[in-house]
Amino acid sequence: MRRSWVSFWLFVGPCLTAFIIVVIIPLLFGIYYSFTNWNGINAEVDFIGLSNYAKLLKDVHFAKSFVFTVKFTLFSVFFINLIGFLLALLVTRGLKISNFLRTIFFMPNLIGGIILGFIWQFIFTGAFGALGEYTGLKFLMGWLSTTQTSFQALLILMIWQLSGYVMVIYIAAIQGIPRELIEAAEIDGAGSWMKVKNIVLPMVRPAFTVSLFLTLSNSFKLYDQNLSLTAGGPARSTEMLAMNIYNTAFSFMKMGEAQAKAVIFLIIVGFFTLSQVYVSKRGEVEM
Amino acid sequence: MTVRKKRFILALIGLVLSALYLFPFYIMIINSFKTRRELFLDTLGLPDTLYFDNFVLAWERLNFPRAFLNSLLISTGSIILIIVFSAMAGWKLERTKTGTSTFIFYFFISAMLIPFQSVMLPLIRLMGKMNFLNMPGLIFMYLGFGSSFSIFLYHGFIKSVPRSLDEAAIIDGCNDWKLFWHIIFPVMKPISVTVAILNATWIWNDYLLPSLVINKEKTHTIPLRVFFFFGEYTKQWNLAMAGLILAIIPVILFYFFSQRHIIRSFVEGSIK
Numbered sequence: 076m077r078r079s080w081v082s083f084w085l086f087v088g089p090c091l092t093a094f095i096i097v098v099i100i101p102l103l104f105g106i107y108y109s110f111t112n113w114n115g116i117n118a119e120v121d122f123i124g125l126s127n128y129a130k131l132l133k134d135v136h137f138a139k140s141f142v143f144t145v146k147f148t149l150f151s152v153f154f155i156n157l158i159g160f161l162l163a164l165l166v167t168r169g170l171k172i173s174n175f176l177r178t179i180f181f182m183p184n185l186i187g188g189i190i191l192g193f194i195w196q197f198i199f200t201g202a203f204g205a206l207g208e209y210t211g212l213k214f215l216m217g218w219l220s221t222t223q224t225s226f227q228a229l230l231i232l233m234i235w236q237l238s239g240y241v242m243v244i245y246i247a248a249i250q251g252i253p254r255e256l257i258e259a260a261e262i263d264g265a266g267s268w269m270k271v272k273n274i275v276l277p278m279v280r281p282a283f284t285v286s287l288f289l290t291l292s293n294s295f296k297l298y299d300q301n302l303s304l305t306a307g308g309p310a311r312s313t314e315m316l317a318m319n320i321y322n323t324a325f326s327f328m329k330m331g332e333a334q335a336k337a338v339i340f341l342i343i344v345g346f347f348t349l350s351q352v353y354v355s356k357r358g359e360v361e362m
Numbered sequence: 363m364t365v366r367k368k369r370f371i372l373a374l375i376g377l378v379l380s381a382l383y384l385f386p387f388y389i390m391i392i393n394s395f396k397t398r399r400e401l402f403l404d405t406l407g408l409p410d411t412l413y414f415d416n417f418v419l420a421w422e423r424l425n426f427p428r429a430f431l432n433s434l435l436i437s438t439g440s441i442i443l444i445i446v447f448s449a450m451a452g453w454k455l456e457r458t459k460t461g462t463s464t465f466i467f468y469f470f471i472s473a474m475l476i477p478f479q480s481v482m483l484p485l486i487r488l489m490g491k492m493n494f495l496n497m498p499g500l501i502f503m504y505l506g507f508g509s510s511f512s513i514f515l516y517h518g519f520i521k522s523v524p525r526s527l528d529e530a531a532i533i534d535g536c537n538d539w540k541l542f543w544h545i546i547f548p549v550m551k552p553i554s555v556t557v558a559i560l561n562a563t564w565i566w567n568d569y570l571l572p573s574l575v576i577n578k579e580k581t582h583t584i585p586l587r588v589f590f591f592f593g594e595y596t597k598q599w600n601l602a603m604a605g606l607i608l609a610i611i612p613v614i615l616f617y618f619f620s621q622r623h624i625i626r627s628f629v630e631g632s633i634k
Contacts, residue, residue, distance in 0.1 A: 184563075201405050333483060
């Protein structure tokens with residue numbers, strides 16, 4: 076009995092130690108710091124109760140960035156999944172070029188967010204600008220200089236990056252649908268749309284749960300692409316929550332306030348993702 | 363509409379879409395070979411000549427070999443630790459049916475929801491006190507952050523491996539250590555590939571954590587170097603594009619050589 080106890084901690088210990096030091100202790104300290112006047116410079120930290128949280132309520136930038144993040148998340152979750160699903164339908168039609176298409180659509184996923192943001196920064200300013208001049212289409216010019224077009228730019232970037240990711244999840248789900256089901260529907264004379272609506276959609280419900288979860292948490296926590304594409308500009312209007320927390324901490328040296336925001340952020344992320352999983356799980360078809 | 367015709371139209375749609383997806387790469391490549399003047403005059407067209415100087419200069423300014431080596435060291439170091447320790451923990455947690463074991467497992471799993479920003483500030487403070495704001499420290503942090511999800515994957519995999527395999531080895535006189543390394547670990551190879559690929563794409567591309575941990579330029583990773591390089595050359599897009607291409611070449615090569623494994627890993631990692 077004793078030996079198995081030793082062996083248990085020997086096997087679990089290394090990960091657990093790293094995990095506690097890197098995640099759990101900072102998490103607990105973080106909650107504590109959110110009630111203090113910690114500024115990152117003074118060694119002495121005083122307990123100041125809820126005043127960091129009270130300041131949050133009056134912080135216009137935080138409110139704005141919250142609204143922006145939620146709006147961005149809704150749009151990006153919807154479009155990434157819609158387009159990813161359509162791509163999956165296209166790629167599973169047994170075309171000769173299916174493999175090639177899958178390779179291309181998935182490729183942007185492997186490139187880091189910082190690099191992707193820079194690539195698109197040039198596309199939106201350089202290439203779009205040139206295209207606008209060439210064709211005389213005014214709306215192509217100055218894409219990263221207004222809030223609305225910067226929002227769209229960020230959305231396009233994320234769709235381009237993540238639609239291929241959810242596509243491979245939908246492909247796996249579509250390929251998992253039993254052949255007989257499709258054949259039976261064909262014998263009954265179902266057309267393409269009927270097959271998609273009555274068989275494919277209900278059968279890939281679990282994949283929807285997964286993909287919604289992934290895109291939701293990815294969009295909500297977005298930082299790298301936000302930094303390298305718009306850097307929150309123009310005038311902090313595209314600053315998402317993760318960046319707002321970072322800036323509060325490092326540009327304004329308000330560590331306590333930033334930490335209060337981080338705690339709120341944690342609660343929101345947890346709430347959104349868990350309730351999404353709960354809601355979508357309920358509608359799944361039992362096999 | 364005949365089936366042939368329908369297929370032709372679908373393939374056409376597919377090709378148009380793939381051209382759209384490739385457009386950013388096209389823009390990046392053509393402009394990386396232009397001079398500054400040429401890029402300014404004609405951003406969308408092919409370059410007149412192949413001007414390689416951008417690449418030479420970007421290679422130098424990015425300190426590319428150094429950054430590449432740093433990224434490689436940090437990624438492989440972290441991945442080896444993550445694989446070894448998460449495999450050990452995942453197996454042990456699945457095979458031990460006690461309250462403590464179940465509790466620890468859920469302790470790890472529930473942490474997957476914690477966003478990095480929630481722990482970022484205290485973590486950096488703590489690591490600073492431990493004198494861990496350096497490469498070994500960074501690798502240690504990746505182990506801490508990576509273990510939850512990796513343990514989850516190993517745990518799920520080992521569930522489908524019959525316990526009789528463990529029991530037979532114990533009857534033959536194997537201790538836990540031998541049993542794990544000689545029998546269990548080799549069986550878990552497919553999931554180890556998945557764990558390696560998923561952690562590799564995350565760690566290789568990570569920007570925020572290394573930007574907070576590493577402050578010496580000679581230990582900068584590729585994303586960090588790209589960030590500073592880009593800040594310096596925003597007005598020189600031709601040079602910037604060459605730098606970005608250099609930065610993504612390793613990833614693209616990796617993708618083309620192990621595409622099947624990569625896509626399978628992404629699917630497996632998300633469905634589990």
